[in-house]
Amino acid sequence: MNATVFALTLRQFARQRRSLLLFGLALVPVAIAIIYRLGEHAHQHEETASFLADIVVTAILPLACLILGTSALGSEIEDGTAVYILAKPVPRRDTIVAKFAASALISAAFVVPATAISGLIGLQGVSGEGIVIGFAIATLVGVFAYTAIFILLSVATSRALLFGLAYVFIWEGLITDLFSGTRYLSVRQYCLGIADLIATVSEEDFEANLGGVEGLVLATVVLAVALVLAVRRLEAFELTGTD
Amino acid sequence: MTAAAQERPSGAPSPAATVEAVNVSRWYGNVVAVNDVSFSIGPGITGLLGPNGAGKSTILHMAAGFLRPSKGTVRIGSSPAWRNHEMFRNVGLVLEKEAVYSFLTGYEFVLLSANLCGLSDPEEAARRAVRAIDMEAAQDRRVGGYSKGMKQRLKVAAAIVHDPQILLLDEPFNGTDPGQRLQMMDTLRRMADEGRTILFSSHILDEVEQLAQNVLVIVAGRLVASGDFRAIRRLMTDRPYTFTVSSSDNRQLAVALVADESVFGVELGDEHLTVRTSQFADFTRVAPRIAQARGITLQELLPTDESLESVFSYLVKR
Numbered sequence: 168m169n170a171t172v173f174a175l176t177l178r179q180f181a182r183q184r185r186s187l188l189l190f191g192l193a194l195v196p197v198a199i200a201i202i203y204r205l206g207e208h209a210h211q212h213e214e215t216a217s218f219l220a221d222i223v224v225t226a227i228l229p230l231a232c233l234i235l236g237t238s239a240l241g242s243e244i245e246d247g248t249a250v251y252i253l254a255k256p257v258p259r260r261d262t263i264v265a266k267f268a269a270s271a272l273i274s275a276a277f278v279v280p281a282t283a284i285s286g287l288i289g290l291q292g293v294s295g296e297g298i299v300i301g302f303a304i305a306t307l308v309g310v311f312a313y314t315a316i317f318i319l320l321s322v323a324t325s326r327a328l329l330f331g332l333a334y335v336f337i338w339e340g341l342i343t344d345l346f347s348g349t350r351y352l353s354v355r356q357y358c359l360g361i362a363d364l365i366a367t368v369s370e371e372d373f374e375a376n377l378g379g380v381e382g383l384v385l386a387t388v389v390l391a392v393a394l395v396l397a398v399r400r401l402e403a404f405e406l407t408g409t410d
Numbered sequence: 411m412t413a414a415a416q417e418r419p420s421g422a423p424s425p426a427a428t429v430e431a432v433n434v435s436r437w438y439g440n441v442v443a444v445n446d447v448s449f450s451i452g453p454g455i456t457g458l459l460g461p462n463g464a465g466k467s468t469i470l471h472m473a474a475g476f477l478r479p480s481k482g483t484v485r486i487g488s489s490p491a492w493r494n495h496e497m498f499r500n501v502g503l504v505l506e507k508e509a510v511y512s513f514l515t516g517y518e519f520v521l522l523s524a525n526l527c528g529l530s531d532p533e534e535a536a537r538r539a540v541r542a543i544d545m546e547a548a549q550d551r552r553v554g555g556y557s558k559g560m561k562q563r564l565k566v567a568a569a570i571v572h573d574p575q576i577l578l579l580d581e582p583f584n585g586t587d588p589g590q591r592l593q594m595m596d597t598l599r600r601m602a603d604e605g606r607t608i609l610f611s612s613h614i615l616d617e618v619e620q621l622a623q624n625v626l627v628i629v630a631g632r633l634v635a636s637g638d639f640r641a642i643r644r645l646m647t648d649r650p651y652t653f654t655v656s657s658s659d660n661r662q663l664a665v666a667l668v669a670d671e672s673v674f675g676v677e678l679g680d681e682h683l684t685v686r687t688s689q690f691a692d693f694t695r696v697a698p699r700i701a702q703a704r705g706i707t708l709q710e711l712l713p714t715d716e717s718l719e720s721v722f723s724y725l726v727k728r
Contacts, residue, residue, distance in 0.1 A: 171525040175511070182513050247507035251568065254474065254503040255526035256496055402493055406476040406505075 168268055169261040172252055176239055176269035183242075185234050189273070192231055193281040196223050200285035212296055215289030216366065216373035219302045223282050224358045228309045229335040231278050232270070236317025237327040239266040240401075245325065250406070259401040263318065263394060271314040275307055282306045298373070301365030305358040305382075312354045312386045315393035322400045350376045354389060357382035428452055428576055428607040429473055434482035436468050443468040445631040446482070451609060455602045457622030458611040465631040466611035467506060470580045473609065474503045486576060499527070502569030506580040510561050512554030516545055519553050520567045527572035539571040544593055558585030563594060570601070577601065579610035583617055595621050650674050651690045655683040656710035657701055663708075666700045682710065 180186050199222060200215075208214055240262075243249035252262055286299035316334075320327040343353035350356040356377045364379020375382075429451050436444040444465045458466045471477040472484045475491040484491045486501060511519060520539050524532035540549050543563040548556065553564060562585055569577060577598070583591050598621060602608050612618050618625055627635040657663045660683050664676045672689040687693040694711065701708040 169526070171522065175522060178513065179511075247505070247509040248511055250476070250503070250505055250507070251511070251523065252526065253476070253495070254498055254501075255523065256499045256528065257526055258495065403478070404476065405478065406471045 168264040169257050170265070172257065172262050172265035173269050175252075176266055177273070179242075180235065180238075180269065180273050183238065185238055186273070189231055189234055189277050192227055192234070193277040196227055196281050196285035197288065200288035204288055204291060210372070211290055211293045212298065212368045213372040215286060216298050216302075216362075216368060218289060219282060219286055219298070220359055220362070220373070223278075223285065223302065223306060224309065224355055224362070225340055226335075227281065228278055228306050228358070229313050229339060229354070231274050232310055232313035233317050233328070233331040233335060235270040235274050236314045237321045237331055239270040239318060239321065241321030241325075241327050244322065244404075249404075253401075253404060259404075260398045263322075263397045263401060267314055267318055267394060267397075270318065271310050274314055275310045278306050278310055279303050296368040296372075297366040298362075298368060301362040304365055305362035308361055308383065308386050309354055309358040312357065312389045312393075315390045315397070316354070319393040319397040319400065322397050322404070347376060351381075351385060354386065357386040357389075361386075428487060429578075429609055430485045431469070431473070432483050432485070434469075434472060434479045434484055436465075436472060436477060436480045442631050444472070444479075444628075447628070447631075447633045448482075449626055449633060449636055451607060451624065451626075453602070453605045453607050454624065455598060455608045455610070455622045457618035457625045458609060458628065459615070459618050459625050460611075460613060460628035462613050464613075464628040466613070466628055467580050468631075469626075469628065470505075470578055470609070470611055474501070474505075474578050498574075499572070500574055501576045501578060502572070502574040504562075504565045504569045504577075504579045504582050506584060508558060508561055508585070510553045510556075510564065512552065514553055515550050516540065516553055516556070516560075516564050516567075517549040519564055520549075520571055523568035524571045529572055535571050535573075539567040542570065542597055543567045559587050559590045562586050563590060566594060566597070570597075575606055577606060577608045577610075579608065581612060582610055583612065583614070591617075650686045650688055651693070652714050653685045653687065653693065653697075654710065654712045654714045655685055655697065655708070656681065657683075658707040658709070659704075662704060663701055663706050666704055666706075667697065670696055670700065672696060684714075 196218075199218065203214070203218065240249065243252070283299055283303045286302055290298060317327065317331055320331055324330055339353055339355045343349045343356060356375070359375035360377035360379045360382030363373060363375035364382070366373060431447050431449050434444060434447045435442065447469065458469060460466050468477060472479050473486065473491055475494050475497065478492050486494070486497045489497060491497060511522070514522065517536060517540060521532055521536040524535045524539075529535045540546055543566055545560065545563055545567060548560060553561065556564065562582060566579070566582060569579075583594065586594060598608055598610070610621070624638055625636065626633060655663065655667075660678060664678050664683050667673050667683070667685055668676045672687050672692050674686040674688060676686075677684040685693070685697075690713070697711055698708055
C-alpha cells in the first residue's frame with residue numbers, strides 16, 4: 168500500500184460533502200433504534216436482528232460503501248486529478264490497495280459503530296445473545312467486500328454510482344431475496360451468514376440462508392477478485408479526449 | 411513535407427532516442443485521431459505543433475502511456491510506454507487539464523509528487539522545484555485559489571520535482587501571462603541545456619518558435635513536417651501570403667497593386683481589398699509606395715493568414 172495515496176484519500180474524504188452524507192446515513196439506524204425503543208416489545212431479539220438485517224445490512228452498509236468506494240478513485244478519474252497519482256512510479260496495485268484501505272477504514276468507522284450502537288439500543292434490557300457482535304463483525308466483512316466491488320466499478324465505468332445503486336437495490340435488495348440460488352452471489356447474504364454464525368439466538372429469532380463459514384470464504388473471494396480486477400483495469404487506464 | 415530527417419518509418423528503435431513513435435496510429439471507432447506517425451526525438455526541446463484537434467494530445471497521451479496505440483509502438487527509452495508506470499521514474503508529465511487538488515497548498519501539491527516518486531529527501535526536492543518555477547511566495551496558499559497560469563506552473567513544478575530526463579508537456583503555457591510564460595520558457599530551456607528531452611505541444615506558432623529547436627507538425631492526425639523549425643520556416647516563405655488592405659480609394663489601389671509582379675491576385679470587397687502575394691517583406695514595402703505614388707491614403711495593411719492552421723493547411727495541401 169502507498170502511504171501517500173492513503174493519506175491523500177483520507178484528506179479528500181474529510182473535505183467532501185459525501186462524508187457528511189455518510190455521517191447522516193450512520194445516524195439513521197441509531198435514530199430508528201431509539202424510536203423502536205419508545206414502544207413495548209415482546210420479541211426484542213427477533214425484532215432487533217430483523218432490523219439490523221433489513222435496515223443496516225441491506226441498505227445502510229452498501230450505501231455507505233457505495234458513497235465512498237465509488238468516489239475514492241472515481242472522482243479523481245472524473246475530474247482528471249488521478250493523473251497526478253498515475254503518472255508516478257507507483258504500482259497500480261499499491262494505488263488500488265491504498266484507495267481501498269482508506270475507503271474501507273472510513274466506511275467501517277461509520278457503519279460498524281452505528282450497527283453496534285443501534286443493536287445495543289434495540290436489545291437494551293435483555294441478553295445480547297451475540298447479536299450485536301455478530302452483526303458488527305458481519306458489517307465489517309461487508310464493508311471490505313462492498314468497498315472492493317465499488318472501487319472496481321469506479322475504475323471500470325464513469326457511471327459507477329448509477330450502476331452501484333442498481334446493484335444495491337435491484338440485485339442485493341430484490342433479486343437475491345426472490346431466488347434462493349443467488350445467495351452465493353450476494354454480499355448481503357454473506358453478511359447475514361456471518362452474523363448468524365456468531366449470534367446464539369434461536370432459529371425462530373434469526374436464521375440466515377447461508378452458512379457463516381461459506382459467507383466468510385465467499386466474501387474473501389469477492390474482495391480478492393474485485394481488487395485484482397480493479398488493479399488490472401487501472402493498469403489499462405486510458406485518458407479520454409481525441410485532440 | 412519533412413524538413414529534416416528525423417522520421418523513421420519503421421525498424422528498430424534508434425539507440426540515442428528517448429521518445430520514439432514507430433508507425434503509430436490511434437483511432438476511436440471510425441475516427442482516426444493519429445494516422446501512421448513515426449518520429450524519434452532526443453535531448454533538447456521539441457515542439458509538437460498543430461491546430462486544435464490535430465492529434466497532439468493523443469500523441470502525448472500515448473507517449474505518457476495513457477493511451478494504447480491502435481497500431482504501432484511508442485517507446486520511452488527502449489521500453490514501450492503503454493502499461494509502463496516505471497517509466498515515470500524518468501519522465502515528468504504535464505497535461506492540459508486544469509484540475510488540481512484544490513485543498514492542498516502549492517508546496518503540499520509538489521511535495522505529494524515528490525513523495526509519490528519515492529525521493530529520499532522529498533521536502534528539499536519540493537522546495538527546489540517550487541523555487542525553479544518562482545512560486546515560493548504563493549507556495550503556502552491553497553491551490554484552489556490559484557490563477558490558471560499559477561496552476562500551470564505548479565503542475566510543471568510537480569512534474570520536474572524528481573528531476574526527470576524526459577518531460578512531456580501538453581499545452582503548458584495555456585493560461586499563463588507573458589511574464590509567467592517567459593519564466594517558464596527559461597526554466598525549460600535550462601533543463602534542455604542540461605541534456606533533458608522535452609516534448610511539448612502547442613497550437614501557438616509563436617510559442618514553438620521561441621522555445622523549440624525542432625518541431626513535429628501534426629495536421630489531421632498525420633505528421634506533415636518534422637525537424638529544425640527554421641528549415642521549415644524557410645520552406646514556408648514561398649507560399650502566398652494574404653493581406654487585408656484598406657485605403658481612401660480601394661478600387662484604384664487594386665488596379666495599381668495587381669500590376670505589381672509580387673502580387674498574385676486582388677479581391678475587391680465592400681470595405682477592403684484582399685491581396686495575395688508571394689513576397690511578404692517586399693509587399694509591405696511596395697504597397698505604401700504604390701499608394702503614395704497615386705495619392706491614395708493607405709489606412710490598413712494587415713497579414714491575415716498568419717494563423718498556424720492556415721499556414722500548415724497550406725503545407726498539407728501541397
